[in-house]
Amino acid sequence: MIKKQDRRLRVGVLGCGPIAQFAHLQSCTKAANADLYAICDAAPDLLARMGATYEPQKMYADYDAMLADPELEAVIVATSDAYHVPMSIKALDAGKHVLCEKPIGTSVEEGEALAEAVRRSGKVLQVGHMKRFDPALEAARDFVRDEMGDVLALKAWYCDSTHRYTNTDAVQPLPVTSKLARKPAGNPKAGLRQYFMLAHGSHLVDTARFLCGDIVAVRARLNERFGAYCWFVETEFASGALGHLDLTVAVRMDWHEGFQLYGENGSIIAKTFNPWYFRASEVEIFHEKTATAHKPLGADGHFFRRQLEGLAQTVLEGAPMRGANVEDGIASIRAMVAIARSVETGERVELASVSGAV
Numbered sequence: 044m045i046k047k048q049d050r051r052l053r054v055g056v057l058g059c060g061p062i063a064q065f066a067h068l069q070s071c072t073k074a075a076n077a078d079l080y081a082i083c084d085a086a087p088d089l090l091a092r093m094g095a096t097y098e099p100q101k102m103y104a105d106y107d108a109m110l111a112d113p114e115l116e117a118v119i120v121a122t123s124d125a126y127h128v129p130m131s132i133k134a135l136d137a138g139k140h141v142l143c144e145k146p147i148g149t150s151v152e153e154g155e156a157l158a159e160a161v162r163r164s165g166k167v168l169q170v171g172h173m174k175r176f177d178p179a180l181e182a183a184r185d186f187v188r189d190e191m192g193d194v195l196a197l198k199a200w201y202c203d204s205t206h207r208y209t210n211t212d213a214v215q216p217l218p219v220t221s222k223l224a225r226k227p228a229g230n231p232k233a234g235l236r237q238y239f240m241l242a243h244g245s246h247l248v249d250t251a252r253f254l255c256g257d258i259v260a261v262r263a264r265l266n267e268r269f270g271a272y273c274w275f276v277e278t279e280f281a282s283g284a285l286g287h288l289d290l291t292v293a294v295r296m297d298w299h300e301g302f303q304l305y306g307e308n309g310s311i312i313a314k315t316f317n318p319w320y321f322r323a324s325e326v327e328i329f330h331e332k333t334a335t336a337h338k339p340l341g342a343d344g345h346f347f348r349r350q351l352e353g354l355a356q357t358v359l360e361g362a363p364m365r366g367a368n369v370e371d372g373i374a375s376i377r378a379m380v381a382i383a384r385s386v387e388t389g390e391r392v393e394l395a396s397v398s399g400a401v
């Protein structure tokens with residue numbers, strides 16, 4: 044059992060759907076420096092079931108009522124993408140800190156409205172790009188920052204698998220569902236290009252930025268065949284590094300995610316697993332000076348719990364934010380919009396020039 048600290052962030056989770064059940068509710072109960080203080084869901088059956096299982100101090104059917112609770116310090120927004128920005132702004136305006144699921148929003152304008160709310164509130168907002176809390180990816184990022192010197196190139200891939208649900212059905216508990224769950228109008232999977240980019244591309248772009256910094260421009264192509272979508276994205280980083288991002292949904296093989304990174308003083312090869320295995324990436328860091336490689340174990344692969352602990356450290360101790368902030372969230376949206384525009388036009392697209400939705 045993880046030992047609880049004396050001072051713990053009092054967290055309320057908005058949404059008791061699958062992502063809360065698979066990740067956030069347990070993260071709050073396990074976190075060393077946070078507690079599951081409250082849960083909120085418009086579906087009363089789901090609220091009652093999760094209340095009985097996780098025993099928060101408070102249960103709310105109404106989000107405004109949860110936000111009016113003066114004991115509540117932070118909110119995890121665990122809802123569908125369309126609600127991320129409006130629900131995060133409500134929480135910030137109510138004086139609460141926020142951990143919001145990725146992607147932070149679906150358009151550049153939405154992201155900018157949220158950034159303004161963050162500035163206005165003076166509160167902390169962290170985007171749920173939990174891969175930044177994969178301990179082996181943290182070790183890779185540390186090597187890039189401290190030892191690698193100039194980065195020559197990054198090749199990164201995120202390829203969802205046709206066998207993904209067989210894998211996740213085997214390892215996850217069955218989610219509790221409700222006919223009364225609140226969902227945005229329309230089917231988010233109606234436009235699969237947008238849906239795959241927001242759901243999966245957001246992870247790939249954020250991992251690339253986590254390792255190599257800002258992306259300034261992209262040139263992207265999309266191949267759609269036999270129901271599969273494959274984006275190849277030539278990527279220019281502000282550092283001068285070259286990038287190639289591969290987003291494929293779905294490959295006819297096992298989950299396939301990772302990267303190769305070539306730098307002045309070494310290289311990194313990484314394999315990332317389906318997140319629901321809660322297993323840190325396998326990362327091999329090669330040091331040119333000693334001609335040796337090391338592989339961090341990263342025994343604690345609960346990146347969802349670790350991202351919450353990171354947020355709580357920032358709020359409670361003033362520690363620098365280790366996760367993605369709102370500017371990182373906007374940069375991811377811009378990259379996804381630029382990729383979409385480049386696919387449409389065949390042109391190189393600068394991120395600074397884009398607006399609108401993914």
Ligand SMILES: NC(=O)c1ccc[n+]([C@@H]2O[C@H](COP(=O)([O-])OP(=O)(O)OC[C@H]3O[C@@H](n4cnc5c(N)ncnc54)[C@H](O)[C@@H]3O)[C@@H](O)[C@H]2O)c1
Nearest residue numbers: 058059060061062084085086106122123124144145224225
């Ligand atoms: N980080 C990851 O790797 C990862 C993995 C999977 C999904 N996700 C993210 O999780 C999100 C989807 O989560 P989900 O599948 O659990 O969503 P969902 O829509 O199935 O469930 C959301 C729940 O929130 C409740 N809700 C929504 N708005 C509410 C409101 N205003 N007041 C009260 N209750 C409200 C709904 O009733 C519902 O039960 C997406 O943004 C997705 O990108 C992230």
